[in-house]
Amino acid sequence: MDARGWEAVDVVFVTGDAYVDHPSFANGILARVLEAAGYRVAVLAQPDWKSADPWRTFGRPRLFFAISAGNMDSMINHYTANKKVRNDDAYSPGGRIGLRPDRATLPYCQRAREAFPGVPVIAGGVEASLRRLAHYDYWSDTVKRSILLDSKADLVVFGMGEQPILEIARRLSSGETVKDLRDMRGVAYALGAKESPPSDCLTLPTFEEVKTDKLQFARATRIIHQETNPLNARRLVQYHDRQAIVCNPPALPVTEADMDRIYGLPYTRRPHSMYGNEPIPAFESIKDSVTIMRGCFGGCTFCSITAHQGRIIQSRSKDSILKELQAIGQDPSFKGVVSDIGGPTANMYQMKCTRPEVEAVCKRQSCVHPKICKLLGTDHGPLIELMKESRDIPGIRKVLVASGVRMDLAQQSPEYLQELAAHHVGGHLKVAPEHTDPEVLKRMKKPEINDYESFDTAFRAASQRAGKTQYTVPYFIASHPGSDLKAMINLALFLKRNGYKPDQVQDFIPAPFDVATCMYYTGLDPFTGEEVFIARHLRDRKLQRALLQFFKPENYFEVRDALLKAGRSDLIGAGCDCLIPSQPPKAALRARMERANKAVDEGRYVHQIDLKSNASGPPAATASTDRTGQGPRAAGYRPGRSGARRRKR
Numbered sequence: 001m002d003a004r005g006w007e008a009v010d011v012v013f014v015t016g017d018a019y020v021d022h023p024s025f026a027n028g029i030l031a032r033v034l035e036a037a038g039y040r041v042a043v044l045a046q047p048d049w050k051s052a053d054p055w056r057t058f059g060r061p062r063l064f065f066a067i068s069a070g071n072m073d074s075m076i077n078h079y080t081a082n083k084k085v086r087n088d089d090a091y092s093p094g095g096r097i098g099l100r101p102d103r104a105t106l107p108y109c110q111r112a113r114e115a116f117p118g119v120p121v122i123a124g125g126v127e128a129s130l131r132r133l134a135h136y137d138y139w140s141d142t143v144k145r146s147i148l149l150d151s152k153a154d155l156v157v158f159g160m161g162e163q164p165i166l167e168i169a170r171r172l173s174s175g176e177t178v179k180d181l182r183d184m185r186g187v188a189y190a191l192g193a194k195e196s197p198p199s200d201c202l203t204l205p206t207f208e209e210v211k212t213d214k215l216q217f218a219r220a221t222r223i224i225h226q227e228t229n230p231l232n233a234r235r236l237v238q239y240h241d242r243q244a245i246v247c248n249p250p251a252l253p254v255t256e257a258d259m260d261r262i263y264g265l266p267y268t269r270r271p272h273s274m275y276g277n278e279p280i281p282a283f284e285s286i287k288d289s290v291t292i293m294r295g296c297f298g299g300c301t302f303c304s305i306t307a308h309q310g311r312i313i314q315s316r317s318k319d320s321i322l323k324e325l326q327a328i329g330q331d332p333s334f335k336g337v338v339s340d341i342g343g344p345t346a347n348m349y350q351m352k353c354t355r356p357e358v359e360a361v362c363k364r365q366s367c368v369h370p371k372i373c374k375l376l377g378t379d380h381g382p383l384i385e386l387m388k389e390s391r392d393i394p395g396i397r398k399v400l401v402a403s404g405v406r407m408d409l410a411q412q413s414p415e416y417l418q419e420l421a422a423h424h425v426g427g428h429l430k431v432a433p434e435h436t437d438p439e440v441l442k443r444m445k446k447p448e449i450n451d452y453e454s455f456d457t458a459f460r461a462a463s464q465r466a467g468k469t470q471y472t473v474p475y476f477i478a479s480h481p482g483s484d485l486k487a488m489i490n491l492a493l494f495l496k497r498n499g500y501k502p503d504q505v506q507d508f509i510p511a512p513f514d515v516a517t518c519m520y521y522t523g524l525d526p527f528t529g530e531e532v533f534i535a536r537h538l539r540d541r542k543l544q545r546a547l548l549q550f551f552k553p554e555n556y557f558e559v560r561d562a563l564l565k566a567g568r569s570d571l572i573g574a575g576c577d578c579l580i581p582s583q584p585p586k587a588a589l590r591a592r593m594e595r596a597n598k599a600v601d602e603g604r605y606v607h608q609i610d611l612k613s614n615a616s617g618p619p620a621a622t623a624s625t626d627r628t629g630q631g632p633r634a635a636g637y638r639p640g641r642s643g644a645r646r647r648k649r
Contacts, residue, residue, distance in 0.1 A: 001042070001058065010039040011169060012061045014108050015125075016070035016077075016100035017091040017282075019045035019272040023263050024286045026071055026125060026161070032265040033162050039063070039169055045272070046092065046099045049107040055115035063172045065112040066165065067153065068125030069104035071282070073511060075139050078102060081479070081507030082538055083139060090282040093275045102139075103127075109151035120178040121153045122168060129158035129308050130513035132188040132247060133224065133238050134207040136217070136521040138510040143211040143521075146238070146245045148190040154178045156188045160294065160309055162262055163251050185230070186251030191244040201237035201246065202227065208241070214522035221518040222526040229311065231360045253295070253312045260320035263291065269331075288328065289340040289402070292321050292386070296344040297351075297376070298406065299366030299445050300434075301515035302480060302508060305344045311367070312359075315350045318386050322393065329395025338396060341387070342403025347410055350382040365515075365527070368408055369445040380413035387419050400424055404432050407455040408447050417458055422466035429459060432475045436494045437487035440480055443519060443532060449494070474500060478544040479535040480508040481519035485566040488547040492559075492579055493571075495548070505548045507541060550579045553587030560584075 001009065011034055015027040022028050031041045042061075047054035055065075070077065070091055078097070080086060088095035101107050105127050112121045131147040148156055155178065157164045164186045171181060182189050191197060204223055205216040220238070227233040233249040254262070269287065271280050293315040296305045321341070328334055343349075353359035353367075354377045367373045390399045401424040410417055420429075433452035435441050441448055456472045463470040476491060477483075495502070510517035519525055519532045535541050543565070546558035559580050563571050571579045 004040075006040055007059075008040070009042040009058050009061055010034075010063045010173070011041050011066055012055075012058055012112075013041065013043045013066045013068070014047065014055070014112065015043065015045050015068050016074055016104040016108070017045065017068075018093050018275060018280045019043045020280060020283050021268045021270060021272070022283065022287065023265075023267055023269075023291060024289065025283075026068060028267060029262060029265075030066065030161055030165055032267060033166060033262060034169055036261075036265055037166055037169065039173075043272075047108075047111075049101050049104075049111055052111045052114040055111050060116045061119055063169055064120040064122050064178075065109075065116075067105060067108045067112060067121060067123045067128075067151075069108070069127035070100065070125065073127045073130065074100055074102060074104040075137075076509055076511060079139060081509045081541065088281065090285075091280065093271075093278040093280055095279075095281045105131075105147060105153075106151045109153045113152055120155075120172065121151075122155050122157060122165070123147065123151055123153035124157035124161045124165070126304065126308055128153070128156045130304060130511065132156045132158050133204070133236070133245060134210050134220070134240070135512040136510065136517055137512065138517070138520075143207075143217065145207050145240050146188070146190065148188060148245055149240060149243065154189070155181060157186055158188060158247075158308075159186050159250050160254065162258070163254065182246070183248075185249055188245060188247040191246060193242045195244070197237040197244045197246050198235060200235055202234045204236055204238040206239045214524065218518055218522045218524045218526040218529075221515060224513075225307075225365060225515060225526075226363050228307065229359075229363060231312075232363070250310065253310060254314045256315060256317055259294075259314055259316045263316055263324065264320055269328075286339065288334065288338055289342075290321060290324055290328070290338060291343050292316055292341055293343040293349050296348065297367035298345065299369060301443060301445050301519070302477065302511075304511050304514055307513050309344060313348050313351050318382070318389070321386060322389060325390055325393050325396060325399075329393050331395075334395065336395065336397035338390070338399040340402035341390060341399055342401055344403070346401045346403035346405045347380060347383060347416065348406065349386070351377055351379070351409075353377070366445045368406070369447070370442075372408060372412075378409055378412045380410075380416035384413075384416055384419050387424060391423060398426070400426055402430065405429065407431055407433075408451050411451075411455055411458060414458070414462075418462045418465065421459055421462035421468065421470060425463075425470055427468075427470055428473045429470065430473045430475065431455070434475070434477050435480065435483065435487070436491045437483065440482040440487055443482040443516065443525065444477075444480060474502070475504070475506060476502065476548055477506045477508050478548050479541040481516055481532045481534055483508075483535060483544065484533045485540075485543065485547075485562055488544045489563065489566055489568055489571070489579075492547045492550050493577060496550070496577070496579060501551050502548060505545055507545055547579075553585050554591035556580055556584050556588035557592060 013027055013031055020028055027043055031043055034041045042058040044054060077089060078086060089097045092099045105123050109121050109123055128147055133146050135144055137144045167184060168181055205220045210217040210220050227236060230250040230252050235249060236247040238245045271283055293313055295310045295313045297311045299306055353375055355375045358375055367376045401420060433449055434444055434446050436449040438448055459472055510520040520534055523532055523534050525532055535544055543558055543562040546555040547562055549555055550559045573582045
């Protein structure tokens with residue numbers, strides 16, 4: 001501010017991520033968009049939320065605070081599917097944890113209010129978007145009310161924020177109040193107890209109804225997801241006691257010209273200099289990638305991309321993409337390999353409905369499930385042309401495709417598959433069939449497993465024609481709604497028969513707003529009303545995860561338990577299809593012993609008697625030491641209890 005001669009700023013961004021000036025980071029894009037429009041912008045990255053002082057760093061913003069938890073929901077960022085604290089944070093310097101709070105949007109908004117009362121507070125990002133209405137929270141196992149009520153934000157901007165945030169800045173700058181902004185697309189807001197919602201609202205089941213009645217929760221989910229097409233979506237209202245939350249229709253898709261303008265801004269493509277040489281893991285993995293499109297019409301029920309970026313594909317022009325590649329190729333620090341050209345998917349570039357009049361009224365949740373819509377344009381020609389020209393740019397040796405390839409679409413174009421295999425894969429291509437069980441795939445809105453098998457065959461053949469030996473690396477999800485032990489055992493058999501040994505396993509995490517999360521919470525498919533099996537308990541989830549990596553010795557006993565529980569003892573032994581031997585390997589016994597020792601070290605047991613204390617009498621039952629006998633543990637009837645005696649009820 002001093003260097004630029006600013007006495008004040010117009011907008012203060014508060015973000016839970018490290019500040020990276022790169023178009024793959026939301027805070028980088030939005031700050032540049034506002035700056036290009038002439039606004040003075042400051043970024044407050046990962047502030048200490050224990051006081052409001054950091055929020056006063058730049059003084060009182062003239063227009064508003066823009067609040068975001070970051071590129072991820074903060075709870076998914078912090079915790080695994082087993083609700084354990086993650087060991088690192090990919091969006092923080094050095095991968096350090098603890099630089100943002102749980103449910104970061106709430107304290108960030110509250111501190112903004114505390115620092116400068118009266119300044120509008122606008123919340124956005126994935127966390128606020130997916131929690132704008134009553135939602136199921138996996139980590140507390142409760143239905144929570146709209147984030148608007150708990151954060152006290154004036155507005156929540158849901159979806160991609162470039163258009164709405166620019167409109168907000170312009171209108172507030174022209175003298176309008178934050179209440180005047182309630183007519184905007186892509187925003188949700190809370191009404192006062194005495195205010196009435198607009199007359200054209202579609203009323204959802206109330207917060208009290210969805211919290212106490214799972215049928216009503218499923219009904220609300222169905223209505224919300226039927227109103228996500230910006231071309232025909234209606235305004236929604238949901239009452240929380242006497243207070244109403246109004247959710248306007250989504251913002252319209254970004255045009256190609258606007259996409260070119262957004263991605264053509266002068267990004268440094270680097271983290272802020274305040275981090276020195278401390279790496280930011282998420283940046284390191286995408287620093288040499290190029291976004292060519294956004295949105296996804298796949299409609300996978302476990303994925304938040306469609307809910308956040310929209311179902312309509314928004315693509316950049318070829319010239320815009322090539323210009324960015326040329327700039328990357330001229331960067332002295334560039335190593336010559338573009339790590340990815342893609343987006344949410346690798347091969348939906350420039351695809352759209354061929355009948356705009358039908359698209360304007362369509363409420364279909366997926367354009368490719370249960371089969372590819374006959375009106376969907378699946379021409380890979382523009383993408384093939386882009387891929388060819390990207391390889392001829394000076395300074396670039398290799399352009400890889402690391403985004404997920406939609407396999408059913410790719411098989412519509414043998415030419416695309418050949419280009420991909422010959423020039424854009426570095427030996428292994430990551431794909432996501434997700435499961436093998438037809439019932440589970442139906443709940444996911446994913447193609448059946450034979451789609452993956454035919455794609456794998458076609459990809460290997462294309463690789464051979466190119467003189468290469470290349471393989472697909474399939475990803476699968478454990479514990480998704482509909483997946484029981486029988487389904488997971490069949491998946492494990494598929495892996496063994498095909499020689500797959502996945503290094504990484506994805507556990508299903510019920511993210512707010514997702515259709516699969518509704519299934520997890522209610523046990524119902526919100527669109528069909530059918531009952532769905534749910535692996536709800538952590539023990540059941542652990543067994544499913546172990547089955548995906550049945551070949552690891554440390555999983556031996558969990559896999560054995562799962563097989564016996566499912567009545568599949570025939571898969572224990574030395575037969576061709578057997579998943580584990582009849583006798584545990586030494587590595588399995590050693591791993592079990594190490595886990596048991598760790599549990600004792602951490603005090604995860606019910607009662608321990610201290611044989612060293614009270615030597616002249618019977619052993620004391622109210623104090624304990626660690627396994628080495630060097631230090632006292634917390635005294636009590638159970639570990640961690642402060643009192644030495646059992647409390648009376």
